[in-house]
Amino acid sequence: MIECESLTKKYGKTQVLQDITFSIDGVGCIGFLGANGAGKTTTIRILTGLAEPTSGVVKIAGYDVVKERNKVTRMIGYCPQIPSFYDFMTGEEWMHWAGSIYRLDKATLRKRTEELLHLCGIYDAKDRAIGAYSGGMKQRLAIAQALIHEPKIIILDEPVSALDPMGRYDVLQLIDKLKKDMMVFMSTHILDDIERVADHIVIIRKGTVLLSSSIDQLRKDHMKPIIEFTLEKSSNELESVLKNTSWVKEVIVEGASYTLHANDIEVAKKELPQIIVASGAILSSYEVSALTLEDVFLKVVNES
Amino acid sequence: MNTLMMMKKEWKELLSSYKILFVPIVFTILMMMQPITMKMLPDIIEGASGLPEGTVIEIPEPTPIEAMSAAVTKFSTLGIFVLIMITMGTIAGERSSGVAAMVFSKPISRANYYFAKVFTYFGLTIFGILIAVFSTAYYVEVLFGELDWLHVFLGTLLYIPTLLLVIISTICASGVFRNSVTAGGVSLVFNFLMLNLPQLMGDFMEKASPEGLTTAATYMIEEGAWHESVFPGLAVVGGLIILFFFLGWYLLEKQEI
Numbered sequence: 001m002i003e004c005e006s007l008t009k010k011y012g013k014t015q016v017l018q019d020i021t022f023s024i025d026g027v028g029c030i031g032f033l034g035a036n037g038a039g040k041t042t043t044i045r046i047l048t049g050l051a052e053p054t055s056g057v058v059k060i061a062g063y064d065v066v067k068e069r070n071k072v073t074r075m076i077g078y079c080p081q082i083p084s085f086y087d088f089m090t091g092e093e094w095m096h097w098a099g100s101i102y103r104l105d106k107a108t109l110r111k112r113t114e115e116l117l118h119l120c121g122i123y124d125a126k127d128r129a130i131g132a133y134s135g136g137m138k139q140r141l142a143i144a145q146a147l148i149h150e151p152k153i154i155i156l157d158e159p160v161s162a163l164d165p166m167g168r169y170d171v172l173q174l175i176d177k178l179k180k181d182m183m184v185f186m187s188t189h190i191l192d193d194i195e196r197v198a199d200h201i202v203i204i205r206k207g208t209v210l211l212s213s214s215i216d217q218l219r220k221d222h223m224k225p226i227i228e229f230t231l232e233k234s235s236n237e238l239e240s241v242l243k244n245t246s247w248v249k250e251v252i253v254e255g256a257s258y259t260l261h262a263n264d265i266e267v268a269k270k271e272l273p274q275i276i277v278a279s280g281a282i283l284s285s286y287e288v289s290a291l292t293l294e295d296v297f298l299k300v301v302n303e304s
Numbered sequence: 305m306n307t308l309m310m311m312k313k314e315w316k317e318l319l320s321s322y323k324i325l326f327v328p329i330v331f332t333i334l335m336m337m338q339p340i341t342m343k344m345l346p347d348i349i350e351g352a353s354g355l356p357e358g359t360v361i362e363i364p365e366p367t368p369i370e371a372m373s374a375a376v377t378k379f380s381t382l383g384i385f386v387l388i389m390i391t392m393g394t395i396a397g398e399r400s401s402g403v404a405a406m407v408f409s410k411p412i413s414r415a416n417y418y419f420a421k422v423f424t425y426f427g428l429t430i431f432g433i434l435i436a437v438f439s440t441a442y443y444v445e446v447l448f449g450e451l452d453w454l455h456v457f458l459g460t461l462l463y464i465p466t467l468l469l470v471i472i473s474t475i476c477a478s479g480v481f482r483n484s485v486t487a488g489g490v491s492l493v494f495n496f497l498m499l500n501l502p503q504l505m506g507d508f509m510e511k512a513s514p515e516g517l518t519t520a521a522t523y524m525i526e527e528g529a530w531h532e533s534v535f536p537g538l539a540v541v542g543g544l545i546i547l548f549f550f551l552g553w554y555l556l557e558k559q560e561i
Binding site: 045048049050051052070073074076078080082083084085086088089097098100101102103142145 | 305306309312313316317320321401402403405406408409410411412413560561
């Protein structure tokens with residue numbers, strides 16, 4: 001549903017996007033990850049037709065975002081990082097105004113407005129001027145209005161970055177609901193949020209895509225379990241035994257702390273304690289853990 | 305169709321910000337000040353201290369026509385400033401606040417958006433100036449005597465294009481610059497030059513300018529006839545309005561939001 005091919009963007013002499021290529025389809029939540037300044041917002045501005053690419057092709061639901069902007073805008077709903085509204089309007093008036101742009105009839109407008117304001121938790125504030133809304137309420141209204149025309153894709157640019165913990169929790173819950181029926185394309189640099197809701201991630205750095213993968217595939221490829229243990233005293237003998245063991249992929253030793261990556265975690269869990277005991281070393285801590293998305297992100301970014 | 309949706313929003317904004325109210329009121333006050341001052345001038349001078357005893361100053365009372373045409377002429381400077389102030393943020397302000405990004409992520413084209421702004425502010429200006437002229441004309445009749453309302457109306461019609469030029473040049477600048485103050489400043493400089501430079505550039509240029517059209521407007525009010533600067537003035541001002549209309553549209557199409 002979203003296809004970016006060799007997308008580049010230059011502002012003067014500054015190359016903001018170098019080569020953004022990825023393709024994603026179906027429903028679910030797409031986490032668009034990158035550090036500050038990686039090019040997330042520029043990519044989103046191009047996806048939404050607010051900026052034009054310097055070169056490359058971007059298609060949404062088969063429509064070119066530059067040549068068929070009008071069709072694209074009917075397919076997407078957009079919620080910017082810091083949403084702004086006509087502050088003189090009430091929440092309900094903005095919803096009606098936004099809906100009328102999509103030619104929704106009055107009955108549908110009223111029904112959708114009520115449903116969405118309830119869904120986003122701001123129904124009680126519908127008659128208040130938007131100028132009196134808090135940042136969190138504006139964020140919720142931005143999501144609600146982006147859904148008024150039942151888009152196929154909703155694009156959220158760092159939707160929870162300005163929210164307090166409760167607001168963040170609520171918005172992530174909402175995204176979890178929405179992704180069942182549509183594609184939610186969400187940019188963020190908060191890895192915990194992505195880990196919670198995303199089904200597919202695209203990682204970019206310095207305007208280039210480093211990784212585009214489903215979370216399941218990512219877990220398979222990168223998030224391999226590891227065993228971390230600490231001895232009372234480091235043991236060279238143990239280190240050499242481990243390095244010569246077939247199921248051990250890699251051992252990282254820092255003083256008396258060991259990090260072991262195994263080819264087969266089940267075998268490792270069974271045999272490692274026995275090897276440690278046999279080497280005569282004394283354990284002070286032992287933990288089986290997995291690489292988090294944060295570890296993967298750092299790994300991918302550092303390897304690039 | 306979406307131009308209409310944008311226009312609905314613009315008019316709602318004019319209502320909620322009370323621009324629809326204060327623009328005609330400010331225009332009326334600015335315009336009325338001149339005839340009121342003219343009427344009160346002898347009393348003001350008489351009341352002023354420091355004149356030697358026995359001084360006699362005779363100021364002939366202006367005719368209603370003179371009072372009315374002076375009102376229109378004197379309105380220009382401050383009226384133009386007010387117009388620039390109310391228009392300069394119309395696009396620039398929405399771009400810098402981010403609300404333009406919300407609007408343009410919907411099926412609203414730059415043309416829909418631009419046309420709505422231009423037509424709304426044209427409408428507001430025409431509405432404001434008509435209220436101001438007719439209220440002033442009423443007061444002039446009360447203070448000085450009868451006026452020919454048809455000539456006042458025709459003179460106002462001749463004066464309106466100059467104001468529309470101020471509006472369109474300010475909207476054009478507002479579409480180019482993200483900062484409202486910069487847009488207003490550029491428009492102020494441009495309009496100041498447009499109003500004053502042609503006077504220094506010979507007879508023909510004086511006629512073929514906004515100033516020439518203002519002269520034609522006051523001439524119509526005073527004499528009830530077409531001044532020789534009507535056609536060159538209308539051609540140049542009309543041409544500039546069309547030029548800025550398309551230039552503003554073109555530049556907005558080229559701008560990133």
